[in-house]
Amino acid sequence: MNMVSKNSGRWSIKDPVIAKDMHGVIGGISTLMVFPHKAHSEAEKETQSKTEGPVKMYQVESFSWLWSRQARKLINESVGTYLSLQAAVKEAEPDECKPLLVKKCREYRSMIQACVEDVNMSQECEDQEEIKACGQLLYKMELILSLIEILFIDIKPGGLVLGQLVMWIRVHFTQCIEKKNEAMESDHPHLHPAYWEAVYGGVSVAEFTVRWQHWQSECERRLQEGHFTTCHQLQTVCKILCGNQQTINSLIDLMDTWYHLMVSTLLFTCPTVKLFRLHNAAQDAITSIGGEQRTTPLDNVLLAAMEADTHQVIKECQQVLDNTWFTAHVTDLLCHTMGQKTGQKFLPELRESLLLDYASVLVSHSSLWQVGILYLDHCGASGIAMSQMVLQRLPLTDDSCVHKIIQMASDRNFDSIIVGVCRIMGRRALSQGRLGSAIWWGVRSRDAAFTSHLAHQILHKYVAEGRFESSQLLDHLGPAMLLSDTLTFLGKYREFHMMYQDGNFQDAATLLVSLISSKLAPEYFWPVLLLDALPLLKSEEPVISAEQTYELMYCLHNLHNHTCKRGKQGPLENEVASSAFIEKERDIRLALSNNLARAIIHEGSIEN
Amino acid sequence: MVGKAVVSKKYVSRKVKAVRWKPPLSDYGRTDTLVTGSWGDTENVVGVWHVPESEDDPTLVNQLMHSGNVNDIQYVTRDMFAAGSSTGGVKLYKHNNSNHIEEKMSWDRLHSFLGGAAPCTALATNGDQIASVGEDGKLVIINPNQKATNRTIESVGGCSVYAVVYVRASEVVTANMQGHLKLWDLRASQPAKATLLSPDQIAVCHLAGHPTQQHLVAAGGEDGALAIWDMRNTGQPFSIISAHNGPISEVKFHPGAPEHLFTCGLDGQLLHWDASASARPTHMSSFKSTRELPGGSVTVWLSSDVARGAIDTTCVIPQSPLPINSIDVEGTTLIAGSDNEAIFTVRKVMLY
Numbered sequence: 001m002n003m004v005s006k007n008s009g010r011w012s013i014k015d016p017v018i019a020k021d022m023h024g025v026i027g028g029i030s031t032l033m034v035f036p037h038k039a040h041s042e043a044e045k046e047t048q049s050k051t052e053g054p055v056k057m058y059q060v061e062s063f064s065w066l067w068s069r070q071a072r073k074l075i076n077e078s079v080g081t082y083l084s085l086q087a088a089v090k091e092a093e094p095d096e097c098k099p100l101l102v103k104k105c106r107e108y109r110s111m112i113q114a115c116v117e118d119v120n121m122s123q124e125c126e127d128q129e130e131i132k133a134c135g136q137l138l139y140k141m142e143l144i145l146s147l148i149e150i151l152f153i154d155i156k157p158g159g160l161v162l163g164q165l166v167m168w169i170r171v172h173f174t175q176c177i178e179k180k181n182e183a184m185e186s187d188h189p190h191l192h193p194a195y196w197e198a199v200y201g202g203v204s205v206a207e208f209t210v211r212w213q214h215w216q217s218e219c220e221r222r223l224q225e226g227h228f229t230t231c232h233q234l235q236t237v238c239k240i241l242c243g244n245q246q247t248i249n250s251l252i253d254l255m256d257t258w259y260h261l262m263v264s265t266l267l268f269t270c271p272t273v274k275l276f277r278l279h280n281a282a283q284d285a286i287t288s289i290g291g292e293q294r295t296t297p298l299d300n301v302l303l304a305a306m307e308a309d310t311h312q313v314i315k316e317c318q319q320v321l322d323n324t325w326f327t328a329h330v331t332d333l334l335c336h337t338m339g340q341k342t343g344q345k346f347l348p349e350l351r352e353s354l355l356l357d358y359a360s361v362l363v364s365h366s367s368l369w370q371v372g373i374l375y376l377d378h379c380g381a382s383g384i385a386m387s388q389m390v391l392q393r394l395p396l397t398d399d400s401c402v403h404k405i406i407q408m409a410s411d412r413n414f415d416s417i418i419v420g421v422c423r424i425m426g427r428r429a430l431s432q433g434r435l436g437s438a439i440w441w442g443v444r445s446r447d448a449a450f451t452s453h454l455a456h457q458i459l460h461k462y463v464a465e466g467r468f469e470s471s472q473l474l475d476h477l478g479p480a481m482l483l484s485d486t487l488t489f490l491g492k493y494r495e496f497h498m499m500y501q502d503g504n505f506q507d508a509a510t511l512l513v514s515l516i517s518s519k520l521a522p523e524y525f526w527p528v529l530l531l532d533a534l535p536l537l538k539s540e541e542p543v544i545s546a547e548q549t550y551e552l553m554y555c556l557h558n559l560h561n562h563t564c565k566r567g568k569q570g571p572l573e574n575e576v577a578s579s580a581f582i583e584k585e586r587d588i589r590l591a592l593s594n595n596l597a598r599a600i601i602h603e604g605s606i607e608n
Numbered sequence: 609m610v611g612k613a614v615v616s617k618k619y620v621s622r623k624v625k626a627v628r629w630k631p632p633l634s635d636y637g638r639t640d641t642l643v644t645g646s647w648g649d650t651e652n653v654v655g656v657w658h659v660p661e662s663e664d665d666p667t668l669v670n671q672l673m674h675s676g677n678v679n680d681i682q683y684v685t686r687d688m689f690a691a692g693s694s695t696g697g698v699k700l701y702k703h704n705n706s707n708h709i710e711e712k713m714s715w716d717r718l719h720s721f722l723g724g725a726a727p728c729t730a731l732a733t734n735g736d737q738i739a740s741v742g743e744d745g746k747l748v749i750i751n752p753n754q755k756a757t758n759r760t761i762e763s764v765g766g767c768s769v770y771a772v773v774y775v776r777a778s779e780v781v782t783a784n785m786q787g788h789l790k791l792w793d794l795r796a797s798q799p800a801k802a803t804l805l806s807p808d809q810i811a812v813c814h815l816a817g818h819p820t821q822q823h824l825v826a827a828g829g830e831d832g833a834l835a836i837w838d839m840r841n842t843g844q845p846f847s848i849i850s851a852h853n854g855p856i857s858e859v860k861f862h863p864g865a866p867e868h869l870f871t872c873g874l875d876g877q878l879l880h881w882d883a884s885a886s887a888r889p890t891h892m893s894s895f896k897s898t899r900e901l902p903g904g905s906v907t908v909w910l911s912s913d914v915a916r917g918a919i920d921t922t923c924v925i926p927q928s929p930l931p932i933n934s935i936d937v938e939g940t941t942l943i944a945g946s947d948n949e950a951i952f953t954v955r956k957v958m959l960y
Contacts, residue, residue: 070621072619072621073621073949076621076948076949077619079929079948080928080929080948083929366648366650367623367648367949370931371930371948374930398694398727398729398743399729399768400647400679400727403830404874404947407854407874429766431723432722432723433721433722433766434721434744434745434766435766436766436767437745437767437768440767440785440786440809476786476805476809477809478809
């Protein structure tokens with residue numbers, strides 16, 4: 001059934017039966033059941049089954065990068081940071097928020113970096129293509145996230161950004177450093193072809209110093225005085241230092257990207273560039289490197305970030321990166337950052353919806369649903385509604401899984417879901433013939449009708465077989481007994497047995513009569529109760545009073561009438577106890593009248 | 609001393625249902641190998657991990673596919689362990705010389721209901737036999753080198769049994785969803801020996817036997833309470849102490865210092881219970897009695913402090929948002945597996 005390719009957007013099911021007429025049913029949060037559907041006549045069916053073989057059903061599932069083992073590390077690690085961020089933001093004072101957000105952003109970045117390392121380590125196995133794609137995706141995510149950190153979250157006073165941008169380029173574009181290492185390792189560094197390239201590159205990302213302007217004018221002076229004319233390479237270096245746009249542009253090939261170019265240019269032309277001027281510089285750099293035709297989707301994200309357009313950043317991210325993890329977490333960070341400022345009214349709503357998207361991917365996974373629920377806790381009312389729906393629909397594979405679902409539901413006060421899950425478990429246990437387990441779940445679900453039904457089943461079994469199943473459960477029902485009348489009766493009847501076994505006949509007799517007179521007992525059980533009364537009626541010391549005897553006689557009378565009526569209508573129920581009762585009816589009548597006589601004498605003598 | 613504990617968290621891309629240390633070669637030796645079992649995944653695995661002596665994360669040695677959730681793992685000998693599956697079977701694995709594992713034996717469908725396979729919920733072993741319990745309420749005894757089952761004890765009513773533990777070579781205690789603990793004598797033809805009842809139908813989720821005091825059993829409940837049972841008095845538990853905010857998933861006495869106990873639960877907590885303070889001689893006690901109170905003494909868990917519930921508990925790791933399913937401890941290092949798809953390694957968890 002695994003016929004779907006993971007990478008391409010297009011795939012087909014190779015089955016001629018399905019090609020004719022296909023129907024689909026939504027099978028889960030992200031699954032689709034596909035099957036052929038065509039009305040056939042009976043004759044046609046027979047011929048078809050011979051020619052085409054069995055008809056298959058296909059389960060189509062969406063594949064996400066998030067399902068890969070690498071991504072799952074990221075998912076599970078980031079949920080901790082995400083939750084602690086939500087908790088901390090709630091408690092933090094406004095001025096504590098920024099360092100907190102910067103810290104969390106860096107945590108996310110280090111997780112991504114750890115993942116990249118992991119991907120690189122695991123090269124011996126699995127699909128090389130996939131690993132490469134995964135590595136690139138993670139690299140892009142980290143690149144974008146660190147730029148967002150600089151431009152949106154970790155804003156320095158005065159809006160100076162260049163220092164951070166230089167660092168950003170340094171960390172992400174290591175070409176220059178590699179060239180330098182390459183050149184220095186050769187015997188005569190200055191003869192190596194990469195030597196001057198490394199020098200130019202090194203100069204272009206050098207750190208900015210406070211005395212920059214003074215220093216640059218000195219450079220210019222020296223250049224004009226012709227200090228470097230003997231060596232044109234040194235002259236080029238000096239021109240770069242002077243911020244000569246033409247020279248810098250002529251070295252474009254040494255720079256990987258337009259943002260590298262932009263940072264280099266800014267460094268030597270306008271090192272104190274403010275955040276809001278970054279946009280123009282970015283546009284200029286793009287034009288010099290070849291115009292907008294050559295920009296990739298990744299460039300668009302970075303450009304949008306430089307333009308300080310949050311909405312655009314999120315939108316572009318969604319298009320570049322095929323995963324909901326990144327957009328959800330970035331939007332969450334941005335929302336908390338912007339939360340302190342005015343404007344950006346759309347952010348909270350967007351955050352919620354993107355988190356919902358991410359969570360809905362997680363909850364559809366057989367292993368990650370628990371993480372998904374944790375995200376839904378922070379998605380407002382729709383998140384709560386969704387986690388209720390999810391918890392109701394999870395497959396109840398075994399008891400330990402059910403206990404986990406119940407725990408998650410009870411942590412969130414979803415009482416109706418607990419009841420629902422227990423009810424399903426009760427029904428399932430009943431269908432498997434496990435009455436004890438069924439009652440246990442039934443009591444948990446507080447389902448009176450169901451527990452009554454179970455109690456009746458147990459009573460019928462007792463009538464037929466003369467013994468109790470799961471007697472220990474019944475003996476220790478406690479307050480759960482009050483859930484339904486039949487269950488109460490069952491519990492009390494077990495209590496009667498215990499008293500009788502312990503030899504406590506007086507209390508046993510009182511309980512038995514009260515069970516009969518209270519009409520708690522179902523009618524089919526009356527014969528059993530009357531038979532139970534027989535040894536008590538015959539006991540040496542009278543334990544059943546005159547009044548109680550009348551009750552029993554009344555019960556016997558009713559029962560006799562009913563059996564007579566039913567006897568006319570049809571044959572009696574084929575139950576052991578019923579036939580035993582008919583045999584013993586005379587015996588019971590005799591015992592009743594004897595006991596009545598004894599009781600009257602006994603009671604009368606005590607009064608006197 | 610708990611403050612010095614070093615916690616590392618290794619993400620393994622699968623939810624971990626069971627973690628067990630491979631037993632050390634000698635009683636006082638150190639072990640550097642652990643095994644894990646996963647659950648709830650499309651492909652579940654049994655994995656072997658190497659734990660370096662430094663503070664680094666465990667590294668994967670090898671792993672084998674496992675059909676169904678791995679519900680429990682128990683070592684039968686020093687290099688052989690049994691894994692119970694949600695498909696109702698038990699598999700026996702053996703380490704080879706390079707510590708890799710291979711399947712030695714397999715018993716399918718030890719547990720079943722009317723409708724099909726019933727999950728195996730827990731295993732116990734006394735070194736010669738394996739006891740397996742399941743949701744079908746059965747207790748099945750198997751011999752590691754025999755395909756045929758040794759003995760099957762059925763329950764009436766089919767209440768799920770959640771836990772099993774050997775208290776003597778031929779006596780096991782099982783615990784079920786209704787909170788009933790049953791003591792079985794496997795030599796007898798009528799094996800049921802006694803029934804112990806936890807109050808209020810609270811399911812018992814896990815049992816742990818004291819390593820030296822065989823009559824002492826700790827039971828982790830569905831309500832998050834730990835019950836200490838003295839099997840010589842089956843009327844009621846010796847003490848019930850509430851700690852977790854949800855079902856306790858596993859209970860473990862420290863094998864070498866049994867006055868320490870560890871529990872983990874679905875509430876994401878991992879607790880260290882230290883009863884060693886109860887072993888301190890009181891002013892009232894005579895010289896003689898103070899001398900006979902070493903660490904693993906009878907009196908520690910059956911002391912009046914424990915009876916009152918006065919016992920030190922500390923959180924070993926910060927509370928996790930997801931359940932901690934399994935723990936094991938050997939020497940000063942504790943390991944735990946969680947639904948956060950991670951293995952925790954806590955070094956220097958206690959002085960030992």
